[in-house]
Amino acid sequence: MECFINNQLDRELDPDLERMIRRILEEAAKLEGVPEKAEVSLTLVNDEEMRRLSRDFRGIDAPTDVLSFALQEKVPGEPEIQEEGELLLGDIFISLDTALRQAKIYGHSLEKEIGILVVHGFLHLLGYDHDTPETEKIMFRRQEEVLNRVGIKG
Numbered sequence: 001m002e003c004f005i006n007n008q009l010d011r012e013l014d015p016d017l018e019r020m021i022r023r024i025l026e027e028a029a030k031l032e033g034v035p036e037k038a039e040v041s042l043t044l045v046n047d048e049e050m051r052r053l054s055r056d057f058r059g060i061d062a063p064t065d066v067l068s069f070a071l072q073e074k075v076p077g078e079p080e081i082q083e084e085g086e087l088l089l090g091d092i093f094i095s096l097d098t099a100l101r102q103a104k105i106y107g108h109s110l111e112k113e114i115g116i117l118v119v120h121g122f123l124h125l126l127g128y129d130h131d132t133p134e135t136e137k138i139m140f141r142r143q144e145e146v147l148n149r150v151g152i153k154g
Helices: 013-030 047-058 097-104 110-125 135-147
Strands: 002-007 040-046 065-071 087-095
Touching: 002 013, 013 087, 013 110, 013 135, 040 047, 040 135, 047 065, 047 087, 047 097, 065 110, 087 097, 087 110, 097 110, 110 135
Parallel strands: 002 040, 040 087
Antiparallel strands: 065 087
């Protein structure tokens, strides 16, 4: 799977963190049976940009930790798109500012928090959700499975 990582922060991305993000996405894709010709984009942003995205696309004027925009999600009445070549899964946005705060709150490393957000966002691209206790249990179990496979323990 092709993974594009975009850094919109005012500082350089740690190469180890970038490798970890790619490894998580690749492992999640393998576990989910995502075709090798699939593409995903992940962008790291600050709280200001995440707030704008949340306001513009969710109607919530506040930053959040992760947003996913699935390109394969079907909307009623939308025409079928016949794609050849790459399977475009969608875009994931992660606020590094929020990830830093949450890592402190939960008492774990920034790497673990980013890992959680990466796999969480990716699973949303594939149609997972956590809007009911049942779907939350399924999604969070899958999240833990991916994280365990890459050595990020709960």
